[in-house]
Amino acid sequence: MIVGGGFAGHSAARSLAKRLGDTAEIVLINPTDYFLYLPLLPEVAAGVIEPRRITVPLAATLPGVRVVLGEVDTVDLDKRTVGWTDPESGRGELGYDRLVLAAGSVNKLLPIPGVAEHAHGFRGIPEALYLRDHITRQIELAASTEDPAEREARCTFIVVGAGYTGTEVAAQGPLFTDALVRQHAALRDQPVRWLLLDLAERVLPELDPKLSRTADRVLRERGVEVRTGQSVQEATHEHVCLTTGEKVPTRTLVWCVGVRPDPLVAGVGLPTNKGRLVVDAELAVPGHPDVFACGDAAAVPDLTRPGEVTAMTAQHAVRQGKLAGRNVAASLGHGSPHRYRHHDLGFVVELGGREAAANPLHVPLAGLVAKAVTRGYHLLSMPTNRTRTAADWLLDAVLPRQTVQLGLVRAPNVPLDTASPELERTPR
Secondary structure, eight states, X not given: OEEOOSHHHXXXXXXXXXXXGGGSOEEEEESSSEEEOGGGHHHHHTTSSOGGGGEEEHHHHSTTEEEEEOEEEEEXXXXXXXXXXXXXXXEEEEEOSSEEEOOOEEEOOOOOTTHHHHOBOOSSHHHHHHHHHHHHHHHHHHHHOOOHHHHHHHTEEEEEOOSHHHHHHHHHHHHHHHHHHTTOGGGTTOOOEEEEEESSSSSSTTSOHHHHHHHHHHHHHTTOEEEETOOEEEEXXXXXXXXXXXXXXXXXXXXXXXXXEOTHHHHTOSOEETTEEEOOTTSEETTEEEEEEOGGGEEOBOTTSTTOBOOSOHHHHHHHHHHHHHHHHHHTTSSOOOOOOOOOOOOEEEOSTTOEEXXXXXXXXXXXXXXXXXXXXXXXXXXXXXXXXXXXXXXXXXXXXOOOOOOOOOOTTSBGGGGOTTOOOOOO
């Protein structure tokens, strides 16, 4: 039984299917019928690629694996059962011989007044598509209003969090709004503001300073106001108050502060480390030889840095998922278990247009070379849809973007606060 179909869960299922074949029943439970290739989600929000390009169908890419649609909400370690709610509110339960918890992560929401109600999260296809519609709508409403103050507010976009996602969203944003503004003569002289906020001293603080400087340069060249050492103090429907005391009129607040383990992890009742399940170097839960965990849900010991745990990145999740599959198979008598030890291959950051930042094998790159490396890396990492994704990139390079609204409405899987049900909010 594998809980979660993200980077870790998908990799674990493929690894298990390869090693066990028809000798075992492999069940993967996931809320959607696809694995989402998250690194390209900002390009969906900016209209560069279509959403189906980054949705990898589980049934098609996991032959021999039974895919069950559902949101797992109970794990009974004594009875060795897992319970879930399906998309139509039905209940399901199955027993397991081996359990792999790869539930992933959700938006990290801080107790800042107004954020849960007025900010846009950015963790899935519904949120990306809704944000694309929302940005398009703001520009169109700005073009139709005669009120200068309202027009300025609708043409101001704030992104909080200068990590991978926030930096990529802020880099893609001006290219998208530039394409929108060109279609409206009424906005010809109207400035469009993009602000990127983070309490850290620089963008991409977790990466090499050279990559950070490259990203910072690209952002500023596109007119993004990079505000390091600043964040949001309060948000309302019509403005955002910054920690500096400045009040910025806006209708758009994109929340990319970070992620935390899925709430399911806390409900399992096992020891955790910063919200992640404690596991050994073989990804097994101490005291429970039939339970394994990997990816963002697991605090995997980093053998290259004694005393530390591995970061919550897709690179780790994929490798840990493969090893989890191998070690589960070994626990059933197929092969021998191995310990998780990684070797950093570097990072890539997609900055839109002709820009990117990358450090493959720790060689810092920028510009078109970094762009080629970044896109090549993504195509190699995607389990499928490579040709369609490359075709969308080619079309975006030679044709204007399609910028119409899809008419999406706000739904329960779009608001930011649904990702953190147990959040304690400050009194108002």
